[in-house]
Amino acid sequence: MMRASAPIRGCNDGGGAMILIPCPHCGPRDEAEFTYGGPRRHFSALNGQTTPDDWQAALYHPANPRGPLAELWYHASGCERWIEVTRHTATHDISQSGPPSRPEEGT
Template sequence: MRLTCPLCGPRDRREFYYYGADDFLRRPAADAPAAAWDDYLHNRDNPAGETRDLWYHEAGCAQWLAVTRNTVTHDILRVDLVAAPKGGAK
């Protein structure tokens, strides 16, 4: 599988670290009930079809990426930066 980093261009997926579904960015509040934290930490969906995941370009530009992909066809539909790089350049 190849991912096209918005900063570095097309790269092999081995340059990236898969972090999981992008719901990792929507974690419960610090004072949320224990059940909400348990669900957030331990329960994962395994959808067939389109997903949006968080990846880290470990062997490249060190940016966090939101990757939209299809788990059935393995097509990469979109790759976005999670945040603008330092210095504002894109």
């Protein structure tokens, strides 16, 4: 995981927020080059004891915090790789980016 030396700020000039996403392979790029993959989710808590309600909650009700959130983005107009970005959902500040983490690495 790569930490940005300083948070990369979203820009809101009144025409809508623009996010500069630091791709670990290509460098900082406009969000228009990416496809949003949603919050990073690991389903390690789901097992044979999991109820249908647990599955429904895990699949259709992802975390939606106001604050830092690990997300997946696909760099469709660049390296064509999935990356994991930690973005503040209110300010769009990005604190780190890197390849998608494995469940044991995630938080």
